[in-house]
């Protein structure tokens with residue numbers, strides 16, 4: 015069974031950064047192969063993982079509705095289309111969700127898509143989903159079950175309340191979430207982390223501001239190759255070991 019980790023939070027808090035750091039940390043713990051899912055319609059996770067721009071899954075819906083394939087074989091056809099869009103790396107593969115659907119009726123196709131995604135996910139040791147800001151994919155139940163919902167928040171009141179809102183929504187929708195965590199990113203003053211326990215969400219880690227990340231990104235180097243000296247990578251390694259402790263292989 016693969017470990018499903020969904021990363022969510024307010025816009026710009028560091029979801030994509032933390033997703034990449036988490037993938038790196040999982041690899042360092044010898045968890046492989048991994049699937050990175052870019053669930054942001056403005057796909058950009060590939061830029062931090064050393065991939066070219068992926069073709070999103072969104073357009074598959076239209077292709078499938080238009081195709082002359084009969085309903086009975088649509089499932090198989092879809093599986094092939096999904097597989098074609100997986101970008102393969104050494105230990106990490108990448109797939110992007112792409113844009114949402116147009117005005118047509120997509121329930122049938124969406125259901126098939128959900129199923130083939132979870133079949134695809136089953137082939138990996140762990141899956142990390144980098145969500146767009148907000149709750150679109152979560153509320154559409156595009157992920158069947160989530161082992162770890164990691165809510166990234168900066169220590170600002172708005173960052174923290176967005177994390178709380180997503181947690182509340184996941185409860186309201188009765189999403190199948192095993193465990194929800196708060197991941198503080200860039201706590202700017204000592205003592206910020208002390209604020210976290212007042213939230214009813216356990217604190218996974220506090221990722222420090224790490225100036226090496228911007229340099230790495232400008233040089234178009236994959237975050238998977240960040241050295242152990244990177245303070246953000248080091249703290250994420252600790253976070254990953256906490257997540258993995260709940261999921262013995």
Ligand SMILES: Nc1ncnc2c1ncn2[C@@H]1O[C@H](COP(=O)(O)OP(=O)(O)OP(=O)(O)O)[C@@H](O)[C@H]1O
Nearest residue numbers: 024025026027028029030031147222223224227246
């Ligand atoms: N711990 C950190 N140290 C240094 N820089 C960081 C850190 N976390 C995030 N950043 C920087 O902050 C910016 C926003 O980060 P990122 O793109 O990961 O946020 P996001 O939540 O994915 O944004 P969006 O909502 O647009 O998807 C980036 O320039 C990133 O390099």
Ligand SMILES: [Mg+2]
Nearest residue numbers: 029030031054
């Ligand atoms: Mg992002």
